[in-house]
Amino acid sequence: MSAITVIGGKASEDLARKLAKKLKASFVSTELRVFPDGESKITISSKPKGKIIVVNSTYPPVDTNLLQALSLIAKAKQFSNQIICVIPYLGYARQDREFLPGEVVTLSVIAKLLSSAGASKVIVVDMHSMLGLNHFTIPVRNVSAVPDLANHLKKMRLKNPLVVSPDLGGKERAKEFAKFYGTDYIALQKQRDRKTGKVQIMTANLDGVKGRDLVLVDDMISTGGSIIKATQFLKKQKCGKVFVACTHALLIDNAEQKIKKSGVSAIISANTIPGSTSLVDVSGVIAKAI
Numbered sequence: 001m002s003a004i005t006v007i008g009g010k011a012s013e014d015l016a017r018k019l020a021k022k023l024k025a026s027f028v029s030t031e032l033r034v035f036p037d038g039e040s041k042i043t044i045s046s047k048p049k050g051k052i053i054v055v056n057s058t059y060p061p062v063d064t065n066l067l068q069a070l071s072l073i074a075k076a077k078q079f080s081n082q083i084i085c086v087i088p089y090l091g092y093a094r095q096d097r098e099f100l101p102g103e104v105v106t107l108s109v110i111a112k113l114l115s116s117a118g119a120s121k122v123i124v125v126d127m128h129s130m131l132g133l134n135h136f137t138i139p140v141r142n143v144s145a146v147p148d149l150a151n152h153l154k155k156m157r158l159k160n161p162l163v164v165s166p167d168l169g170g171k172e173r174a175k176e177f178a179k180f181y182g183t184d185y186i187a188l189q190k191q192r193d194r195k196t197g198k199v200q201i202m203t204a205n206l207d208g209v210k211g212r213d214l215v216l217v218d219d220m221i222s223t224g225g226s227i228i229k230a231t232q233f234l235k236k237q238k239c240g241k242v243f244v245a246c247t248h249a250l251l252i253d254n255a256e257q258k259i260k261k262s263g264v265s266a267i268i269s270a271n272t273i274p275g276s277t278s279l280v281d282v283s284g285v286i287a288k289a290i
């Protein structure tokens with residue numbers, strides 16, 4: 001088998017190590033020094049060989065982590081023409097279209113930056129919408145953490161579980177989760193004010209949730225607003241316990257505490273973003289895609 005090297009950016013070091021182990025690849029770590037003006041200086045610990053895989057998520061600080069990913073790709077390009085760039089959580093994925101006139105579709109800028117830095121292929125995990133993949137001119141692959149999240153939740157032995165998407169856009173995700181879990185699903189109707197960002201649940205009263213434990217499934221949690229509104233609505237419908245399964249738990253500020261306070265029993269997320277809730281490892285699905 002030809003040599004493979006995984007370069008682990010600081011934002012995804014643990015996941016990159018796990019990936020290297022699964023691929024039986026060499027691992028190259030990075031040293032990061034941030035200057036007082038905020039500039040990053042990145043140094044790779046040794047020379048990468050063969051096909052190179054650069055792993056760096058772009059969670060907050062989004063622009064800094066993005067620049068570090070781009071810098072590592074450009075550095076890797078000095079050693080190989082085959083650079084697979086793994087961005088487990090791709091920031092800006094929600095800016096995939098012009099929602100209001102004049103808005104910049106920043107995702108398309110990011111797609112251009114990744115290929116001009118030297119990436120020959122991009123792998124992302126649970127991209128916000130598949131439409132976003134169209135912005136890339138190099139091969140791009142979306143892998144899903146949903147089967148592993150569903151298996152994790154299944155071991156938690158919920159009472160008569162029902163899978164719920166907090167919005168219609170996540171209906172297919174909820175359907176897939178429910179298929180792996182072996183149960184049924186519903187999707188709520190959510191409305192977000194495009195100017196203020198405020199979220200409202202538009203669904204009328206539901207009969208089918210009474211007494212059932214629920215798994216709210218989403219691609220990401222940022223401020224927690226969507227999950228909190230959905231939980232408050234579902235609790236009013238006299239459901240059982242509410243669990244949250246999401247791929248990317250950004251949990252900005254005190255979102256985790258606010259979500260728990262709204263009545264959520266547990267939040268389970270993937271290690272695309274490392275943190276207290278990231279209990280599901282996605283190195284296996286990424287390794288398979290490579």
Ligand code: R5P
Pocket residue numbers: 166167169170199218219220221222223224225226227
């Ligand atoms: C929106 O469509 C996404 O799937 C998430 O539901 C949303 O981005 C989560 O953001 P927040 O936690 O701030 O409501």
